[in-house]
Amino acid sequence: MSKKSVAYGKLIRFFWKRPTTARKLLKFGVELELARRKTVAAVKNDFSSWIDLSALSIVASAFNDEEIALVNLFFPTEIMAGFGLKCVSAEGLAGTLAAMQLEDFALARAEAMGVSKNTCSFHRAGLGLNLLRMLRNVKAVAVTNMLCDGNIPVFRTMAQLHGVEPVVLDVPRTFDESGVEYVSRQLENAVYELENQLNRKFDHRRFEEQLKMELEIFETLREIYPKLCERPVKLHLYQHVNLLYVLHVRPDVYMLKAVRSLRKQLETQVEHIDKRFFWMHLSPYYDNVLNEIFSKHSRYTVVACELSWDWMDWKVDVSHPFKSIAEKLLLNPLLSGVDKRIQFAKRLTLDFRADGVIHFNHLGCKQSSGSVEFIKRAFDELKIPFLSLDGDCVDHTNSSAEQFKTRVEAFLEMIR
Amino acid sequence: MIVYNCPLVPFEFFHALKIPFRRIEPGSGEFQYLHPNVCAFCRTAVCSVKPDEVLVWTDSCDSMRRSYDFLKKNRSFYLHVPVKNDEISVRFFARELQRLWEFLKTTFKREVSLDQLEKTHQWFVDRSSELQRAMTEDPYRAKAIFEELSNQKWIGSLEKRGRLVLLLGSWASDEVVKIVEEAGDFTLNATCSGPYALISDVQTGPDVFESIARRILNKRLPCGRFARERHLQSLIGRFRPDVIVLHTVKFCDFYHFDEGMLRKLTVPFVTIENDFTNALEQSRTRIEALLERVRERGDRKNLRSSYFIGIDSGSTSTKIVVLNERGEILFEQISRTGADPRESAKRLMDHAMKTLKFNEENCFVVATGYGRGTIDFAHERMTELTCHAVGVSHLYPDVRTIIDVGGQDSKVMRVEKGKIVDFVMNDKCAAGTGRFLEIVSSILEVPLEKMGKESLKAKQQLNISSVCAVFAESEIISLRSKGYSRQDILFAAHSAIARRLATMYERIKGVPPVVLTGGVALNEGLKNALERLLGVELIVPKNPVTTGALGAALMGLQQKR
Ligand code: SF4
Ligand code: SF4
Numbered sequence: 001m002s003k004k005s006v007a008y009g010k011l012i013r014f015f016w017k018r019p020t021t022a023r024k025l026l027k028f029g030v031e032l033e034l035a036r037r038k039t040v041a042a043v044k045n046d047f048s049s050w051i052d053l054s055a056l057s058i059v060a061s062a063f064n065d066e067e068i069a070l071v072n073l074f075f076p077t078e079i080m081a082g083f084g085l086k087c088v089s090a091e092g093l094a095g096t097l098a099a100m101q102l103e104d105f106a107l108a109r110a111e112a113m114g115v116s117k118n119t120c121s122f123h124r125a126g127l128g129l130n131l132l133r134m135l136r137n138v139k140a141v142a143v144t145n146m147l148c149d150g151n152i153p154v155f156r157t158m159a160q161l162h163g164v165e166p167v168v169l170d171v172p173r174t175f176d177e178s179g180v181e182y183v184s185r186q187l188e189n190a191v192y193e194l195e196n197q198l199n200r201k202f203d204h205r206r207f208e209e210q211l212k213m214e215l216e217i218f219e220t221l222r223e224i225y226p227k228l229c230e231r232p233v234k235l236h237l238y239q240h241v242n243l244l245y246v247l248h249v250r251p252d253v254y255m256l257k258a259v260r261s262l263r264k265q266l267e268t269q270v271e272h273i274d275k276r277f278f279w280m281h282l283s284p285y286y287d288n289v290l291n292e293i294f295s296k297h298s299r300y301t302v303v304a305c306e307l308s309w310d311w312m313d314w315k316v317d318v319s320h321p322f323k324s325i326a327e328k329l330l331l332n333p334l335l336s337g338v339d340k341r342i343q344f345a346k347r348l349t350l351d352f353r354a355d356g357v358i359h360f361n362h363l364g365c366k367q368s369s370g371s372v373e374f375i376k377r378a379f380d381e382l383k384i385p386f387l388s389l390d391g392d393c394v395d396h397t398n399s400s401a402e403q404f405k406t407r408v409e410a411f412l413e414m415i416r
Numbered sequence: 417m418i419v420y421n422c423p424l425v426p427f428e429f430f431h432a433l434k435i436p437f438r439r440i441e442p443g444s445g446e447f448q449y450l451h452p453n454v455c456a457f458c459r460t461a462v463c464s465v466k467p468d469e470v471l472v473w474t475d476s477c478d479s480m481r482r483s484y485d486f487l488k489k490n491r492s493f494y495l496h497v498p499v500k501n502d503e504i505s506v507r508f509f510a511r512e513l514q515r516l517w518e519f520l521k522t523t524f525k526r527e528v529s530l531d532q533l534e535k536t537h538q539w540f541v542d543r544s545s546e547l548q549r550a551m552t553e554d555p556y557r558a559k560a561i562f563e564e565l566s567n568q569k570w571i572g573s574l575e576k577r578g579r580l581v582l583l584l585g586s587w588a589s590d591e592v593v594k595i596v597e598e599a600g601d602f603t604l605n606a607t608c609s610g611p612y613a614l615i616s617d618v619q620t621g622p623d624v625f626e627s628i629a630r631r632i633l634n635k636r637l638p639c640g641r642f643a644r645e646r647h648l649q650s651l652i653g654r655f656r657p658d659v660i661v662l663h664t665v666k667f668c669d670f671y672h673f674d675e676g677m678l679r680k681l682t683v684p685f686v687t688i689e690n691d692f693t694n695a696l697e698q699s700r701t702r703i704e705a706l707l708e709r710v711r712e713r714g715d716r717k718n719l720r721s722s723y724f725i726g727i728d729s730g731s732t733s734t735k736i737v738v739l740n741e742r743g744e745i746l747f748e749q750i751s752r753t754g755a756d757p758r759e760s761a762k763r764l765m766d767h768a769m770k771t772l773k774f775n776e777e778n779c780f781v782v783a784t785g786y787g788r789g790t791i792d793f794a795h796e797r798m799t800e801l802t803c804h805a806v807g808v809s810h811l812y813p814d815v816r817t818i819i820d821v822g823g824q825d826s827k828v829m830r831v832e833k834g835k836i837v838d839f840v841m842n843d844k845c846a847a848g849t850g851r852f853l854e855i856v857s858s859i860l861e862v863p864l865e866k867m868g869k870e871s872l873k874a875k876q877q878l879n880i881s882s883v884c885a886v887f888a889e890s891e892i893i894s895l896r897s898k899g900y901s902r903q904d905i906l907f908a909a910h911s912a913i914a915r916r917l918a919t920m921y922e923r924i925k926g927v928p929p930v931v932l933t934g935g936v937a938l939n940e941g942l943k944n945a946l947e948r949l950l951g952v953e954l955i956v957p958k959n960p961v962t963t964g965a966l967g968a969a970l971m972g973l974q975q976k977r
Pocket of ligand 2: 455456457458476477478479480586587665667670
């Protein structure tokens, strides 16, 4: 997302025809940046530094030969903790490539096997990276269809590439008792399958520790939510993506530190925010004009992103872990019809007192943008300005800075 | 009336309760409120639902889920169909089906016993296995059973003839099948609009709902949405098709994955992407080219002609080549196509006849190119893909890959001994075609013919990230305002097109020697950029624009005894 990553990407581009070198460079760059972020986080000890560190540490696992599980953003990764596998999401890796503007290699690779240019570039780039053999130590591939069905064939193909059986979690669209039972049984079954596949025992203690960690993270966030709504902290737009990424894929000890420091921050500092925005779905991860418009230093601040709060109706129950995870998935307000999502979005918008709402329609993502029309109508009724913005989160060649600029600026003029 | 959206529904229920039912179908209009990201099929099919119809709606894919948001006014049952078929999923699905059963009984005030349902299920299973046998043995019978079971219209003709074309992928309409039939061949529709969608490996058990759940989840050919791999091999082994057409829908996430599998097999295939808006003309070229590729060159005819004419009616220019009986080129000319392709072709033809002094009785005309259908005086029509392959191979017998960059489309073909073995085409956007260069030429005010040369004078390697013409335009303007030289920007523009073409080259696994043809082949900037990217030297024929017409003329000559 920064100019630095783009510059480093250019260097890697130069060596791209030699995969081993390119991979080494990638690994080296990520580790260097990780070391830097560690220092920054230790010194600053503030919310945004910890999430930046946490997000990158996930990506780093992909390249530093740790044993990894390749998952999609919504797969309940707690299970993998019980197997000692580090989770890396295909979407996150696609984003990392985009940050360095190297995604074109991966996209072209996926396209060369016939994958349509009109499908989600998170999927295409994630798959392409695997086709390029950039990931070495993939021990498991796991996917859920909970928000997006396009995941299934992508992860099925990735699993084939790594010679493993994919773990597939089928999530129905409504929260009820039979649904909870269905999903928890699948989770138990997944553990059993993975024990066989990995030939190792599931470590219940580690699994529970992970849940306890999440309990503390989410409960702290819940506790400070009212205050945060009142005085949101300023983040760059891309840091919201980091946040939602960490909260889904690996809420770890860094994240714990992040929320603890956030609690402290809220007690003392007051940041002046001119105009507040609520962001729906994702935002482009490459260096782009939206990150400039909604930077930490701008008068326009994104105060919350929908996907960072989609766990809000859920409470971790460590004593019934499988059931609890099933509930987490089924309570996600984005899971069923658009009405639920609208209620949820309205609630956040009003709580955070947002002056405007932006929905980003990522190319090829049907589940998020299909019925955006209703979301627009709902905010029109509330008389809160709403912008439906089309673009691509990963493929930087598929968006135009000028078009973003014109649309967003016109929208901001409406609010001023 | 019950309306269902996909064949993953329990048809047994509808039959047992004796309620009329039908499937949604794409119509003529487009539903503008669904975001354009949603699949083209749904965007038109949603319009076909009427307010008083009762819906049985499966959440078969994201597009269907979002479409359902717009149908809240209807009475409906939203059915979650699991993506797996293990015991856990079967049991869950069975309970969902039971709820649906209760819903339908109350909604339509019917009382039907479970025994009756059981019987209907058994009947359905028997009929569907009969359907499977009939598909190869007796299409008439297959049609009757299929229509009875699913209440969908049978697509395609019933008389077997020509080659067997297996149609795979998403819901296909009869328009796709018609293209095959017009070429004289027979289609077996294994998309979800065809009979294969009803064929399953069944295991009946004591619980009727579980049996029905199994029937639905154990489809012989799993849908693209399922976690299971699609067993294309066994399907292909069973029907032994001559060619395969993979029909995908724009913004559908599933079926294009089949291409990876098909690439590993030996049956020739082509992928088409349907957006349900255009008249499938682009798909027609692809399908016909595929059929020509496997056509046995028929019996030679006793042609009395001494002049063999090839006319390539392209979107921007029309080309003519005239050969004599020894295959020597007697005449060659190019003119703009204009608004009336037939007219321009006729003019060229008249001109050739006048120059060489022969008449219509004494010649054999083969037409190719987009406008080939309009040239009514042609004796035969061929797609430009086949003609290019024949024409270029005539000039360079060793050629293995042809990159043809035209004004409106571009294609990359791998050939062996003059026959196409694989190809891809790009004709939906300006990226990678001459159109893109035209746009750049007008923004930078550099004449088209000079662009290539100019680009080679670049001092620095700029990058235009976008190849979408609309985006590139604004990018170029902003580069220009930043003060970069025309040459530098031109260099970047040529590299951008070359990148698109290189992806196509990779997709068909191109190998040298590579010949570059089409109007853009004379552009040195592009040639240079492509050579840099592909790392191979490109051969450009003396007349790179007329190779299609030459091929067409040669195809005529080949038919002479
Ligand atoms: S952006 Fe949309 S289509 Fe892409 S992975 Fe996410 S949910 Fe799926
Ligand atoms: S074509 Fe694909 S996306 Fe469209 S309805 Fe069918 S399965 Fe869904």
